[in-house]
Amino acid sequence: MTHVKISMAQALNQALRDAMKSDETVLMFGEDVGALGGVFRITDGLTAEFGEDRCFDTPLAESGIVGMAVGLAMNGMRPVVEMQFDAFGYPAFEQIVSHVAKMRNRTRGRVGLPMVIRMPYAGGIGGVEHHCDSSESYYAHTPGLTVVAPATVADAYTLLRKAIEFPDPVVFMEPKKLYWAKEEVDLTEDQPGIGTAVVRREGADATLIAYGPTVPVALEAAEVAAAEGRQLTVVDLRSIVPFDDETVCAAVRRTGRAVVVAEASGFASVSSEIVARVTERCFHSLAAPIRRVTGFDIPYPPPKLEKYQLPGVDRIVDAVDDLQWEDS
């Protein structure tokens, strides 16, 4: 198969198209996903190709969208819904926490919900308020949910296909600022599945742990660090739940030092969970406390100020420099 140069948005669109082609129970719906093709064009052309019954607009009510998806999934369908923007998903929070996450458990496995909640998330696009939240920690904290965040074009395609085929509900976090990032990819090439982290770069000195929008930033920081004489490993989590302890801990044990890089506010977050679990498992391999580079504990700032909130290359390299390379 030949490689093609496409964007993450195109890869997601192709994943939806291929899933809908291969399984007629796959339905795509939400706000503006029909004729418009979604505000980010992820569902572009799907209504035209598959018809109004397969890809359709709904009334503007996120709880209703997710609640209806629960019923469709209970009755033989594989719904994929779009929340348009991260912060627009909050009206659906009760449905997600009280029903989507719990249905399988409270029916002792009799009612599984094969459904995907697509969540364009995080910042870096100059969005106004309520358009740039990193809400993954809320979902990762909820037992029963599977939470996935791709960082590459190939993963966007593979992980969305696997999420749609998954027997349980998946919250699929799409890093908005990477929608337009293009890569040469072969979409037929199989990638690791949900629950598996991947080492994107090998280096012996320290490990950067990232997911979603911070993976490219971590890779760039590793380039800069290499120029300054430090070789960094970069782990791309891909899947927040289930968490791949094995891959993450193996990398930290090899390097003895680690920095977690995430866009979300750090307090009580996925990043704090990573530090806790890695410390619990790899304490004797650590030469320094694990550092975090995260968003501040503030509401996501307006466009002109967002650069201060986003984990950048300099902050990451500084955090690496701070990993107690010498006793002071």
Add this chain to the structure above:
Amino acid sequence: MTTVEEQLLPSTEPVRLIDQDGVPHDHPSYRLPTKDVLVDGYVELIKGRRINDQAGALVRQGRLAVYPSSHGQEACQVASSMVLRDGDWLFPTYRDTVSIVSRGVDPIETLTLLRGDWHSGYDPYDRKVAPQSTPLATQLTHAVGVAHAARLRGEDTVVMALCGDGATSEGDFHEALNFAAVFHAPVVFFIQNNEYAISVPLARQSVAPSLAHKGIGYGVPGERADGNDLAGLLAVLGHAVAKARAGGGPQLVEAHTYRVQAHTNADDAARYRPDDEVAPWLERDPIKRLETYLEQEELLDDAVRARAEKAAREVAEKLRDGLMPEPDVDPADLFAHLYSEQTPQLTEQAEFLRDELAREEA
């Protein structure tokens, strides 16, 4: 030519076919159900009342954690199940035990959640009854999804979605009605207006002329019935189900009834309502009026009474025998059903608990 208002607004007075003295009344739009149906309904009412009484007793004995009784609302409970076919779906709340058992679900499995277990008991696909919803109104949008899936496949399934008066204040009630209307989903939304949401009276939920009036805002036809008249409820709900099945889209029905007992055994109704408010509702009891009517029509012979008593006795025995004070539970089950494939982290935690229990036993 009828106006939109005529098509969508409920009748001025709740539909009543048999009044509280057991006297039948003609109605321009609804006909009295057949004698056989009313006799079957009577048997179900007697059984339903016994379920409520027995469950209350089991709570006092510590064999049920909690029981929200539908005492006085049995006509709503029974009618909501009786009008459905096998292939239809029922979406109940925690107060709808009698409706679920009427649908044919095992009574012990039905009370699993209320005995304080972590799961819903029965298999929802078995009798097509969704797990009882504890959060208010959230199950109504699920009902829309189930109905829409059936409609996409060309099936003529109807979904009966139950809620109370308090739930009509929740956002999901409105989203469900609107989604059902927009997608023309065959859902019958059935509100049992029993005048109270725990302690808060209806006047604090809504000042609409009736809850059935809320349908017009979504283009959903509304109808209201006397919630203690099984005959009227069977006629109104039967009509709504038939309309939905025939492609008429969602329907909204409100039953005017009353929560005779407290919210649950843990509630104290004396703190918020006077006893003399309850008294007239006891006169409107759904069983008494149907009994009077059937006696007058000479339909209530010894055989029917014996059949009803047998059904009631059997369900009560089943509850007494099946609800042991200490149910057999395996803590490992707490981890077993969250995911199709258990995550490594949950496996680790399940092992931790197992080791802890093994040490306690040793």
